[in-house]
Amino acid sequence: MRGIYIVGGYPDKESFLKIADIVLNKMDFIEIGIPFSDPVADGPIISSAINNILGKINVKEIIDITKLLGKEKNIFYMTYSNIIYSYGIKKFSDEVKNYIKGIIIADLPNRLHDFFYQRGLEIPIIPFITPESRESDIKEIIKYRPPFIYFIGIRGITGSKADLDNSEIIDKIKVIKKLTDIPVIIGFGIKGKKDAKKAISIADGFVIGTEAVKVQNNLQLFIDFVNSLQ
Amino acid sequence: MDIKKMFYGEYGGQFVPETLIPALDELDHAFENAIKNENFIEKFNSLLRNYAGRPTPIYFAERFSRKYGLKLYLKREDLLHTGAHKINNTIGQGLLTSFMGKKRIIAETGAGQHGVATATVAALLGLECIIYMGKLDAKRQEPNVKRMKILGAEVVEVENGSMTLKDAMNEALRDWVKNVKNTHYIIGSTAGPYPFPKIVAYFQSVIGKEARDFFDKNCILPDYVIACVGGGSNAMGIFQGFLDTNVRLIGVEAGGKSNKIGEHAMTLNLGKKGILHGSLSYLLCDDDGQVAPVHSISAGLDYPGVGPQHAYFKDSGKIKYDFVRDNDALQGFFELSRLEGIIPALESSHAIGYVIKNQELFKDKVVLLNLSGRGDKDMKIIEKKI
Ligand SMILES: Cc1ncc(COP(=O)(O)O)c(C=O)c1O
Numbered sequence: 001m002r003g004i005y006i007v008g009g010y011p012d013k014e015s016f017l018k019i020a021d022i023v024l025n026k027m028d029f030i031e032i033g034i035p036f037s038d039p040v041a042d043g044p045i046i047s048s049a050i051n052n053i054l055g056k057i058n059v060k061e062i063i064d065i066t067k068l069l070g071k072e073k074n075i076f077y078m079t080y081s082n083i084i085y086s087y088g089i090k091k092f093s094d095e096v097k098n099y100i101k102g103i104i105i106a107d108l109p110n111r112l113h114d115f116f117y118q119r120g121l122e123i124p125i126i127p128f129i130t131p132e133s134r135e136s137d138i139k140e141i142i143k144y145r146p147p148f149i150y151f152i153g154i155r156g157i158t159g160s161k162a163d164l165d166n167s168e169i170i171d172k173i174k175v176i177k178k179l180t181d182i183p184v185i186i187g188f189g190i191k192g193k194k195d196a197k198k199a200i201s202i203a204d205g206f207v208i209g210t211e212a213v214k215v216q217n218n219l220q221l222f223i224d225f226v227n228s229l230q
Numbered sequence: 231m232d233i234k235k236m237f238y239g240e241y242g243g244q245f246v247p248e249t250l251i252p253a254l255d256e257l258d259h260a261f262e263n264a265i266k267n268e269n270f271i272e273k274f275n276s277l278l279r280n281y282a283g284r285p286t287p288i289y290f291a292e293r294f295s296r297k298y299g300l301k302l303y304l305k306r307e308d309l310l311h312t313g314a315h316k317i318n319n320t321i322g323q324g325l326l327t328s329f330m331g332k333k334r335i336i337a338e339t340g341a342g343q344h345g346v347a348t349a350t351v352a353a354l355l356g357l358e359c360i361i362y363m364g365k366l367d368a369k370r371q372e373p374n375v376k377r378m379k380i381l382g383a384e385v386v387e388v389e390n391g392s393m394t395l396k397d398a399m400n401e402a403l404r405d406w407v408k409n410v411k412n413t414h415y416i417i418g419s420t421a422g423p424y425p426f427p428k429i430v431a432y433f434q435s436v437i438g439k440e441a442r443d444f445f446d447k448n449c450i451l452p453d454y455v456i457a458c459v460g461g462g463s464n465a466m467g468i469f470q471g472f473l474d475t476n477v478r479l480i481g482v483e484a485g486g487k488s489n490k491i492g493e494h495a496m497t498l499n500l501g502k503k504g505i506l507h508g509s510l511s512y513l514l515c516d517d518d519g520q521v522a523p524v525h526s527i528s529a530g531l532d533y534p535g536v537g538p539q540h541a542y543f544k545d546s547g548k549i550k551y552d553f554v555r556d557n558d559a560l561q562g563f564f565e566l567s568r569l570e571g572i573i574p575a576l577e578s579s580h581a582i583g584y585v586i587k588n589q590e591l592f593k594d595k596v597v598l599l600n601l602s603g604r605g606d607k608d609m610k611i612i613e614k615k616i
Contacts, residue, residue: 037520038396038506040403041247047390058518081245082505086519107505109248111231128248132410155249156408 001205009057029074043159090120162189236424241538314603322433324351340395341530342374344418349383419461420537423508438471462537484526485553528576558583575603
């Protein structure tokens with residue numbers, strides 16, 4: 001499972017739709033970021049793309065353009081708790097549940113997934129595993145049978161570089177694999193083809209964020225980047 | 231982990247990246263052990279006494295009282311080492327840092343008081359210290375930037391967003407996610423993810439305890455207790471001494487220039503429920519969930535969120551939350567300076583301004599006001615008003 005994260009609606013609606021189509025055609029899934037004013041899990045590159053688009057597009061419009069991409073696509077959202085909470089958790093869920101396969105909430109730890117489920121969220125929340133996660137944490141999250149597990153390969157925010165040769169990471173993924181067959185996707189810190197290959201060899205896939213967002217405002221460079229991953 | 235204990239009614243929680251969860255568990259565990267540990271408590275109390283200068287006096291403001299027709303008592307947190315109540319919390323959390331075996335501390339700061347108090351404790355305990363401060367705040371509270379640097383801290387000026395407290399907190403959280411193994415994040419108010427609101431309220435509870443003792447000794451209770459509310463730590467500190475009474479508790483928010491979005495920081499008065507910096511509480515944000523710009527003449531109140539305990543007490547009606555404007559705070563600032571010879575912090579000046587503005591309400595009443603800090607840091611802002 002090879003995925004790309006892009007910032008929803010950036011740099012503008014038309015370009016975004018073109019880019020999203022390219023990702024859906026050439027990769028296995030897309031993660032669409034719904035911008036939030038205070039993205040504490042994001043580094044400077046993604047934060048600045050988010051900042052650029054804030055105020056120019058609202059959540060409803062991002063939902064609408066998601067629908068233009070079609071049903072049954074491998075679309076995931078990535079956002080922050082307050083976006084969904086303020087929209088109305090149930091309303092948000094009802095509007096997008098037929099269009100996205102899951103949602104990554106950067107500031108929602110696994111132990112608070114129920115907070116959203118109990119308030120009407122019917123979209124699977126993608127759980128995180130970090131190098132710090134304990135075996136009991138892993139057992140807890142696989143009970144929900146999420147579409148995949150988001151393995152954060154670094155201690156850090158988006159834009160840092162993962163060290164996929166680190167035995168700590170490789171061992172942790174082995175522990176997960178022993179406990180479940182749910183795919184493990186490495187996110188945060190995957191930079192290009194070399195990392196991607198490595199990620200595929202130690203896990204079930206990867207998501208590239210920062211490197212894609214860097215060229216998200218230039219269609220040709222974006223196409224070149226996606227092609228370089230093939 | 232018992233999820234319920236993270237919440238005050240429906241407020242609170244741990245809305246932070248998963249990476250921080252083990253550190254928050256570790257912190258909660260360390261805190262619960264520390265406050266049962268005699269050595270820890272003795273060390274904490276001894277530093278409060280001999281280093282910070284506790285207990286702080288309760289002072290009857292006679293000339294002010296005569297002029298405005300009430301009996302005003304001031305809890306003199308402004309007399310503490312470093313000039314504000316913030317040191318109560320940083321001594322506590324600094325000791326916890328050492329207790330957990332961590333060597334590096336980070337903090338956000340608005341007015342710079344929490345930053346100075348953190349840098350001070352870092353020097354005292356031999357810890358590496360990084361302070362995040364919005365660029366705008368660094369400019370308007372410049373004396374405090376110098377103090378932090380003298381104390382050996384590195385001050386990182388944050389140029390994102392509104393370049394104020396909220397953005398400093400974002401940056402501190404990013405640092406913590408990266409360096410969580412060796413770093414403790416000393417949050418400066420009753421905000422942030424659980425267990426911070428609990429821990430900060432605990433370390434600040436000494437304010438209320440001392441104040442209550444004073445009144446108990448004199449066999450009376452005040453009619454009102456008043457404190458300014460930014461994130462809510464000095465207010466929680468003093469209110470905790472009176473929660474078991476019928477004393478009326480009033481938190482004063484920063485009304486800025488007007489009720490227009492972007493011109494105030496009245497989170498409890500005008501905000502709605504939302505999630506920022508780890509907890510669900512009241513929040514100033516738009517319908518889309520984007521956090522709103524805020525304004526206050528005082529950097530320490532210039533924050534769109536508020537601690538979850540205050541959200542809880544607002545809904546329950548136990549504490550009333552009101553506001554005054556920048557100009558009322560300025561009036562409070564000058565009145566206290568000229569009637570009592572006490573130059574208050576602009577944050578605390580909001581509480582004083584509130585008393586002046588509502589002098590009819592307080593006529594002949596006994597009012598206890600938490601003078602959370604002193605105003606030396608505010609010279610740059612005040613300069614233009616003299
Ligand atoms: C003197 C003083 N009072 C009050 C505050 C506001 O914070 P809190 O509401 O946590 O007491 C600050 C914050 O910087 C401060 O420096």
